[in-house]
Amino acid sequence: MKFKESEIIKYIQIANEKHKQGNLNQANEIYKKLIDQKIYTYELLISYGIFNRDINNLEIAKNLFIFSTRKYPFHLQDQFLESKFFKFFKGYNWTIFISFGNYGWV
Numbered sequence: 001m002k003f004k005e006s007e008i009i010k011y012i013q014i015a016n017e018k019h020k021q022g023n024l025n026q027a028n029e030i031y032k033k034l035i036d037q038k039i040y041t042y043e044l045l046i047s048y049g050i051f052n053r054d055i056n057n058l059e060i061a062k063n064l065f066i067f068s069t070r071k072y073p074f075h076l077q078d079q080f081l082e083s084k085f086f087k088f089f090k091g092y093n094w095t096i097f098i099s100f101g102n103y104g105w106v
Contacts, residue, residue: 008039012047019051027051042072 003011011030018027031048049064 008041012043024055042068
């Protein structure tokens with residue numbers, strides 16, 4: 001099933017609302033449905049990454065953020081979100097890793 005961009009945005013908004021309401025299983029199902037359809041929009045990757053960070057699925061969140069910066073290297077907002085996210089990983093300077101990763105240096 002192919003989704004239109006407006007439908008994807010609507011599903012992301014619904015998942016965000018479910019997340020804010022505490023309906024984590026419903027939000028996760030919406031995100032999984034989109035990811036299973038191989039939809040990798042910037043907005044979806046960041047939103048799902050933040051969701052996973054908030055529910056303490058840090059490995060999945062980290063992988064989503066890294067994938068988003070490699071797939072969409074010109075989105076500067078990524079790096080600000082990641083610098084906040086990667087503070088959870090003490091002892092690693094992940095922001096530098098991501099910055100170099102954007103240019104294929106890693």
